[in-house]
Amino acid sequence: MTTSNTTATEGGQTPAVALTINGLAVNAHPGMSLVEAAWHGGVPQVTSVGCLEGVCGSCRVMLRRGKEVTVGLACQTFVEDNIEVVFMPPASAPQHHYEIGDFKDGWDMHARFHKIFPEASRCRHCHGCDKACPKGITVENGVALAAAGRYREAGEAFFECVMCELCDAACPELIAPAHVGLFSRRVTAHFHLRPPNLIHRLEELRQERIETCRDEDNKK
Amino acid sequence: MSNGIPLTEALARYRIDADLGPLPELTDIDALLNTYHPDHLRDSVVKLEVGANAGDNCQRELAGLLQAEAFIDEADLAGTPVTDIDVLVIGGGGAGCAAALAAAENGARVLLATKLRLGDSNTVMAEGGIQAAIEPDDSIQRHIQDTLSGGHHLGDPALVSALAGDGPEVLRWLIHQGMQFDQTPSGDLHTRRAGGMSTPRLVHCRDYTGLEMMRVLREAVIQHRSIEVWEQSPAVELLSNELGQKCVGAVLTSLLDGQLRIVRTRSVILATGGLGRLHLNGFPTSNHLGATGDGLVLAYRIGARLCELDSFQYHPTGLAHPSHLAGKLVTEGARAAGALLVNGLGRRFIDELQPRDVVCAAILRECSEGRGIRTDDQHVGVWLDTPRLERANPGILEQQFTSLMTRTHVAGIDPRREPLLVHPTLHYQNGGAVIDTNGATTVPGLYAVGEVAGGIHGRNRLMGNALLEIISFGRRAGVAATADRDRGPKKVTLEHVNHLRRALTLAGLPMTQRAPQVLPAYAAGGIWNR
Numbered sequence: 054m055t056t057s058n059t060t061a062t063e064g065g066q067t068p069a070v071a072l073t074i075n076g077l078a079v080n081a082h083p084g085m086s087l088v089e090a091a092w093h094g095g096v097p098q099v100t101s102v103g104c105l106e107g108v109c110g111s112c113r114v115m116l117r118r119g120k121e122v123t124v125g126l127a128c129q130t131f132v133e134d135n136i137e138v139v140f141m142p143p144a145s146a147p148q149h150h151y152e153i154g155d156f157k158d159g160w161d162m163h164a165r166f167h168k169i170f171p172e173a174s175r176c177r178h179c180h181g182c183d184k185a186c187p188k189g190i191t192v193e194n195g196v197a198l199a200a201a202g203r204y205r206e207a208g209e210a211f212f213e214c215v216m217c218e219l220c221d222a223a224c225p226e227l228i229a230p231a232h233v234g235l236f237s238r239r240v241t242a243h244f245h246l247r248p249p250n251l252i253h254r255l256e257e258l259r260q261e262r263i264e265t266c267r268d269e270d271n272k273k
Numbered sequence: 274m275s276n277g278i279p280l281t282e283a284l285a286r287y288r289i290d291a292d293l294g295p296l297p298e299l300t301d302i303d304a305l306l307n308t309y310h311p312d313h314l315r316d317s318v319v320k321l322e323v324g325a326n327a328g329d330n331c332q333r334e335l336a337g338l339l340q341a342e343a344f345i346d347e348a349d350l351a352g353t354p355v356t357d358i359d360v361l362v363i364g365g366g367g368a369g370c371a372a373a374l375a376a377a378e379n380g381a382r383v384l385l386a387t388k389l390r391l392g393d394s395n396t397v398m399a400e401g402g403i404q405a406a407i408e409p410d411d412s413i414q415r416h417i418q419d420t421l422s423g424g425h426h427l428g429d430p431a432l433v434s435a436l437a438g439d440g441p442e443v444l445r446w447l448i449h450q451g452m453q454f455d456q457t458p459s460g461d462l463h464t465r466r467a468g469g470m471s472t473p474r475l476v477h478c479r480d481y482t483g484l485e486m487m488r489v490l491r492e493a494v495i496q497h498r499s500i501e502v503w504e505q506s507p508a509v510e511l512l513s514n515e516l517g518q519k520c521v522g523a524v525l526t527s528l529l530d531g532q533l534r535i536v537r538t539r540s541v542i543l544a545t546g547g548l549g550r551l552h553l554n555g556f557p558t559s560n561h562l563g564a565t566g567d568g569l570v571l572a573y574r575i576g577a578r579l580c581e582l583d584s585f586q587y588h589p590t591g592l593a594h595p596s597h598l599a600g601k602l603v604t605e606g607a608r609a610a611g612a613l614l615v616n617g618l619g620r621r622f623i624d625e626l627q628p629r630d631v632v633c634a635a636i637l638r639e640c641s642e643g644r645g646i647r648t649d650d651q652h653v654g655v656w657l658d659t660p661r662l663e664r665a666n667p668g669i670l671e672q673q674f675t676s677l678m679t680r681t682h683v684a685g686i687d688p689r690r691e692p693l694l695v696h697p698t699l700h701y702q703n704g705g706a707v708i709d710t711n712g713a714t715t716v717p718g719l720y721a722v723g724e725v726a727g728g729i730h731g732r733n734r735l736m737g738n739a740l741l742e743i744i745s746f747g748r749r750a751g752v753a754a755t756a757d758r759d760r761g762p763k764k765v766t767l768e769h770v771n772h773l774r775r776a777l778t779l780a781g782l783p784m785t786q787r788a789p790q791v792l793p794a795y796a797a798g799g800i801w802n803r
Contacts, residue, residue, distance in 0.1 A: 084596070084684075085597060089596075092795050099796070100389065100796075102796065103390060103392075103397070103561050105561070105597075106398065107679070108398055109393050111390045129683050147495060150496060153493065154449075208453070214488070215484065216488045216491065235488055238489075239450070240451065242454075243449060248407075248454075249459070249461055250409070251405075251407045251444055251461075251462055255442065258441060
């Protein structure tokens with residue numbers, strides 16, 4: 054399969070699309086994704102690639118078409134003539150710290166949230182996060198919902214988030230919207246998801262364990 | 274492979290309301306499997322000659338890697354920086370994160386090293402859901418029975434019973450970490466029934482269960498005080514004691530600067546996942562870029578016993594077109610909902626709801642006998658008749674297969690109007706390292722969890738048991754590895770590598786190939802052509 058493929062495409066016609074990736078000139082076939090083009094062109098050090106189907110958020114690229122600069126995911130973006138592509142370095146470690154196991158009570162969540170994410174209420178509505186999101190999430194609105202304490206709705210807004218953190222990079226106030234969204238989803242499940250069918254089965258299993266222990270004690 | 278009907282011709286001939294003809298009778302399933310299933314291809318299986326599984330069957334390309342030369346020897350370790358840690362977890366998918374969190378919860382200082390970015394894994398792509406027996410008419414026992422019979426009764430009953438028994442507790446732990454699941458209007462967890470289940474047992478978060486799980490666990494790991502994460506840091510070798518019989522650490526490299534680093538530890542947990550990116554038997558794969566079987570190679574070289582090395586799951590419906598999505602899955606749910614498989618002559622050829630291995634073999638038969646559909650770049654496949662499905666159930670693709678629609682939309686294909694070209698794709702490694710119910714391998718100090726471990730799924734895995742396995746056994750291994758108190762390494766060596774070199778020389782095997790592979794050749798600066 055592989056050999057015949059090579060001869061068919063390499064020998065048949067010359068690649069039709071010329072672009073640059075990480076500063077190197079690459080000739081690619083139409084229809085190739087930017088990841089494929091990088092591999093095809095032998096661009097070294099392209100290791101921030103994961104799932105190749107747009108759900109892992111690794112292959113972050115900065116794109117320049119003429120004067121317009123945008124960001125996106127390389128496995129979901131296709132080659133174009135003269136586009137300049139730069140694979141972005143991995144995001145730095147998050148600046149906001151919390152361990153969900155430390156939260157004992159949901160009543161002080163609003164205070165906790167603003168202590169963990171003090172920047173979230175300082176959004177200047179520049180729409181940078183909205184424009185950066187490769188999934189079309191209404192990021193700015195999601196942050197506003199979280200800042201107002203509406204975590205369930207905020208989390209729902211971020212449902213399709215793949216944690217590429219491009220919105221974090223775009224935010225001039227360093228809000229880290231992707232992490233605000235994930236925080237909102239996590240506290241919603243942590244404090245409010247109490248499914249009766251699961252709780253019932255867990256209790257059954259606990260009773261069974263107690264009985265087994267008692268039986269074993271009796272045997273002794 | 275070169276024969277078949279050209280794509281444009283087949284598309285022009287396609288009619289949404291065409292008569293598909295009668296379904297041919299499936300007379301001899303064994304003959305079909307033996308002739309066409311990739312596990313049975315002639316020359317695809319060899320006998321291993323050295324190591325703990327000498328004499329056992331093994332897929333040919335995998336055998337080459339298991340019996341290969343190491344990348345490093347003792348001279349490379351001189352002057353290499355050393356890190357000491359309680360528990361080392363290798364792999365940053367769901368299993369690795371669950372193991373790291375469990376070890377940290379139990380008081381260990383943990384280092385999690387991952388080849389790519391934390392969370393780059395097959396976990397993130399899992400769409401279906403996670404199995405747990407929580408419905409009133411279901412039971413742990415039924416879950417055990419379904420899993421064992423799904424695996425053709427070759428799974429280890431002790432492991433399967435541990436897996437099924439953990440199900441409800443795993444869900445509670447995931448919710449505690451902040452993972453959401455779909456609920457019924459009354460607040461119960463919503464369950465679905467999928468292939469091989471005798472009752473609804475699949476808990477899910479729409480068709481993004483793996484993504485939801487992975488982003489939550491990834492955040493929990495990053496935020497945990499006792500867990501350090503090294504990204505872009507693949508393991509190239511494990512370390513052993515003076516006798517080469519105990520695992521006491523690992524040697525990591527960096528994809529960014531190539532620097533080696535030694536990690537000395539009480540316990541190593543391998544959570545390196547599968548091997549789809551080895552493209553066994555020339556097949557495309559649904560797996561993520563890092564799935565190159567590194568963990569199997571490292572475990573085998575230090576002496577761990579493996580199992581079912583000739584059994585792989587090929588998912589029947591991987592995309593064959595467009596080429597950038599080659600091998601990526603169309604979920605089994607599409608066939609469950611009624612989508613039919615049609616060959617290049619416009620005929621049905623198999624009952625679409627037969628087990629995965631049978632459907633896979635039937636598609637390969639159509640392709641090899643010239644009834645497949647061929648693209649310009651020599652991919653071959655058969656139609657998955659999505660327009661007909663849409664016509665019978667208007668709106669179904671948008672509502673139930675969002676992820677599929679999003680992916681094909683990017684490529685300018687509308688599955689509501691044109692059928693999808695599909696071909697079997699390498700999906701899952703059924704076997705792996707032999708483990709006990711703590712995830713411990715046969716080598717002291719070495720644990721294996723998730724896809725790299727074997728013994729649970731026999732020779733066929735059921736949907737939803739992989740996501741359960743990574744959390745259940747990830748946590749078991751994390752706890753057990755922390756309890757291993759007295760394994761402070763005195764001396765770290767590569768004695769096990771020397772053992773294997775001697776064995777390879779005695780067996781007269783060539784030592785030209787090196788392993789683990791770390792990245793597929795086409796991604797390591799090579800030529801892309803899959």
